[in-house]
Amino acid sequence: MKYYIIAGEASGDLHAANLIKALRKKDAHAEIRAWGGDLMEAAGANLVKHYRDLAFMGFWEVITNLKTILKNIKFCKADIAKFQPDAIIFIDYPGFNMRIAKWAKINGITTHYYISPQIWAWKENRIKDIKRDVDHMYVILPFEKDFYEEKHQFPVHFVGHPLLDAIENRAEVNEEAFRKKHQLSNLPIIALLPGSRKQEIAKMLQSMLTMLKHFPDYQFVIAGAPSQEDEFYMQFIKNTQVVLVKNETYDLLSISHAALVTSGTATLETALFQVPEVVCYKGNFISYHIAKRIVQLKYISLVNLIMDREVVTELIQNDFNEKRLQQELEAILEIENRNRILNDYDLLHKKLGGVGASERTADLILAASKS
Numbered sequence: 001m002k003y004y005i006i007a008g009e010a011s012g013d014l015h016a017a018n019l020i021k022a023l024r025k026k027d028a029h030a031e032i033r034a035w036g037g038d039l040m041e042a043a044g045a046n047l048v049k050h051y052r053d054l055a056f057m058g059f060w061e062v063i064t065n066l067k068t069i070l071k072n073i074k075f076c077k078a079d080i081a082k083f084q085p086d087a088i089i090f091i092d093y094p095g096f097n098m099r100i101a102k103w104a105k106i107n108g109i110t111t112h113y114y115i116s117p118q119i120w121a122w123k124e125n126r127i128k129d130i131k132r133d134v135d136h137m138y139v140i141l142p143f144e145k146d147f148y149e150e151k152h153q154f155p156v157h158f159v160g161h162p163l164l165d166a167i168e169n170r171a172e173v174n175e176e177a178f179r180k181k182h183q184l185s186n187l188p189i190i191a192l193l194p195g196s197r198k199q200e201i202a203k204m205l206q207s208m209l210t211m212l213k214h215f216p217d218y219q220f221v222i223a224g225a226p227s228q229e230d231e232f233y234m235q236f237i238k239n240t241q242v243v244l245v246k247n248e249t250y251d252l253l254s255i256s257h258a259a260l261v262t263s264g265t266a267t268l269e270t271a272l273f274q275v276p277e278v279v280c281y282k283g284n285f286i287s288y289h290i291a292k293r294i295v296q297l298k299y300i301s302l303v304n305l306i307m308d309r310e311v312v313t314e315l316i317q318n319d320f321n322e323k324r325l326q327q328e329l330e331a332i333l334e335i336e337n338r339n340r341i342l343n344d345y346d347l348l349h350k351k352l353g354g355v356g357a358s359e360r361t362a363d364l365i366l367a368a369s370k371s
């Protein structure tokens with residue numbers, strides 16, 4: 001079969017890459033053309049566009065880059081028409097993917113959506129478009145199945161969370177060798193995960209790095225985004241003892257004592273590695289205040305959303321300041337708080353459905369093509 005896969009972010013690249021591996025294992029003649037990243041390309045996809053050229057975060061940023069986005073949509077449609085796939089697989093990234101899904105449906109191409117748009121958070125009216133344009137939906141959060149099937153009468157498949165696969169399949173890290181490779185001290189590590197896009201990294205990292213003077217007995221390490229050059233981070237690090245690690249986030253988390261994490265998939269990844277964390281977010285002033293009026297959620301981190309209560313502290317916008325960050329980081333370094341968080345992480349893991357999301361999704365895609 002011929003598959004066309006579209007992912008627009010680093011997390012989508014990871015999950016799409018594991019799905020590609022599962023598809024190729026089950027379909028020896030699979031031809032895969034894709035928008036995504038290095039991991040998808042390494043898994044065997046013919047990469048058309050890299051996600052680093054696609055990711056625009058926030059309402060204001062989308063508006064100011066609208067010309068580029070519309071150009072990409074036009075190019076994508078033409079490329080799909082030329083490739084003539086048997087199926088298109090969308091990975092999250094709804095602003096772009098739902099436009100392509102509408103066009104694909106009109107043109108008679110089977111559409112699969114792996115990792116649902118978060119319409120339970122905002123733009124719930126997108127359900128009409130999903131019902132019309134998506135043939136098969138695969139959801140990864142336990143509450144999403146009830147949301148779609150009970151609230152909106154739209155059948156979906158809960159396949160479990162693909163992060164469990166990604167973590168399960170990784171090689172064990174040798175801490176001594178990792179520290180030696182990156183010239184790390186023997187101090188306990190506080191990981192800094194400031195996001196993957198230039199604009200969010202710039203906002204988040206400067207505030208995160210104010211913690212150095214308050215916690216001299218810890219080694220701070222930045223998990224660099226694979227899509228960004230080392231030089232971009234160096235302007236923030238300058239003459240500090242902070243170390244930048246690229247393409248080894250999971251190895252870093254596996255030996256970290258605590259973490260400061262920008263909201264997003266990384267909050268869940270950090271929890272699955274059993275690392276107490278403080279969740280941080282500060283966006284463009286205009287984008288934030290628009291989102292605040294539209295998004296109807298109690299929490300911004302996946303950890304708290306899945307557990308439906310505050311497991312990890314979230315510092316959002318004005319609360320994300322040096323004083324509060326110091327207080328909350330001190331809190332997660334205390335043994336009593338750490339034990340509470342780690343116990344909650346165990347419950348979180350059980351809620352996510354077990355390993356095998358990529359395999360289950362590949363099976364369902366292939367079964368749909370035969371029916």
